[in-house]
Amino acid sequence: AARGPAGSSRSPGPPASVQPALDPDGFAALVNSARAAAGSPPVSLDPRLGSAARAHAVAMAASGRLGVESRDGVSVHQRVVGAGYAYLTVGEHLVSGPRTTAEFVAYCLRTDGPRRTLHDPAFTHTGVAHVHDGPTGDTYWTALWARPLTPDGLVGAAAAVTDLTNRERARAGLPPLAADPLLTAAAQAHSADMVARDFYSHTAPGGSRPWDRAAAAGSTRRSIGENIACGQRSPAEVVEGWMNSPGHRANILKPAFTHLGVGFAGGGRAGTYWTQLFGG
Numbered sequence: 001a002a003r004g005p006a007g008s009s010r011s012p013g014p015p016a017s018v019q020p021a022l023d024p025d026g027f028a029a030l031v032n033s034a035r036a037a038a039g040s041p042p043v044s045l046d047p048r049l050g051s052a053a054r055a056h057a058v059a060m061a062a063s064g065r066l067g068v069e070s071r072d073g074v075s076v077h078q079r080v081v082g083a084g085y086a087y088l089t090v091g092e093h094l095v096s097g098p099r100t101t102a103e104f105v106a107y108c109l110r111t112d113g114p115r116r117t118l119h120d121p122a123f124t125h126t127g128v129a130h131v132h133d134g135p136t137g138d139t140y141w142t143a144l145w146a147r148p149l150t151p152d153g154l155v156g157a158a159a160a161v162t163d164l165t166n167r168e169r170a171r172a173g174l175p176p177l178a179a180d181p182l183l184t185a186a187a188q189a190h191s192a193d194m195v196a197r198d199f200y201s202h203t204a205p206g207g208s209r210p211w212d213r214a215a216a217a218g219s220t221r222r223s224i225g226e227n228i229a230c231g232q233r234s235p236a237e238v239v240e241g242w243m244n245s246p247g248h249r250a251n252i253l254k255p256a257f258t259h260l261g262v263g264f265a266g267g268g269r270a271g272t273y274w275t276q277l278f279g280g
Helices: 024-037 047-063 076-082 101-110 112-119 151-171 181-196 210-216 235-243 246-252
Strands: 087-096 125-132 139-148 224-230 259-267 271-279
Touching: 024 101, 024 112, 024 125, 047 076, 047 087, 047 125, 047 139, 076 087, 076 139, 076 259, 076 271, 087 101, 087 112, 087 151, 087 259, 101 112, 101 125, 101 139, 151 235, 151 246, 151 259, 151 271, 181 210, 181 224, 181 259, 181 271, 210 224, 210 271, 224 235, 224 246, 235 246, 246 271
Parallel strands: none
Antiparallel strands: 087 139, 125 139, 224 271, 259 271
């Protein structure tokens, strides 16, 4: 299993009493001006992301420190899903110090990693919040960037993983893997299960293994293999990670495998959970 760095259906937004102002100090205008200059499409503000951002900014201010997780161990990814936003990809900026939105955006633009996130064309929505409070008296910022999970988006992500996997097989002189709907169903169920039951393993809490899940989905493939990963933000990133791991690379390049199913789910502590289920 390859572990990546730790970074749902729609429901109404949280009560108005906990929602931040939708566009504090013209955040969207500043961000979209910078994105336009980089050739990226604009993002729109989403109140669910704004609510999740504020919850995390409040938690950081209360603890007096920046952190991906709050003291109760809840991640930003879990807050995003909890606020009703199911995502295909999500990014974040956690910053302390700037007193105004203009200062915060300027900081992000002059720092390499945050600038790439702010410019990332994959994102379609954003939300931001800041809190001036806590033991340090500092200002804590959380900005969230996301693209919603849609049926088409999920199909597209799985197809991209399959395509990238087959490119690696082609380089090794191997035939491509065919997408298999039964293996896909089992892979998708395992990714969703890892999020729902908060585990990361080839063996589910009930004891099922990859071949058990494939058979339960109706597959009659004789040979089964599985790759899992968590934390990667894109199909390219997850396939690259698998190819850099000897055991996962061996599954991708195994001549006996002929079919593939791909699963993805967002949420949980790591943010993204990927599954490849191979059959032959």
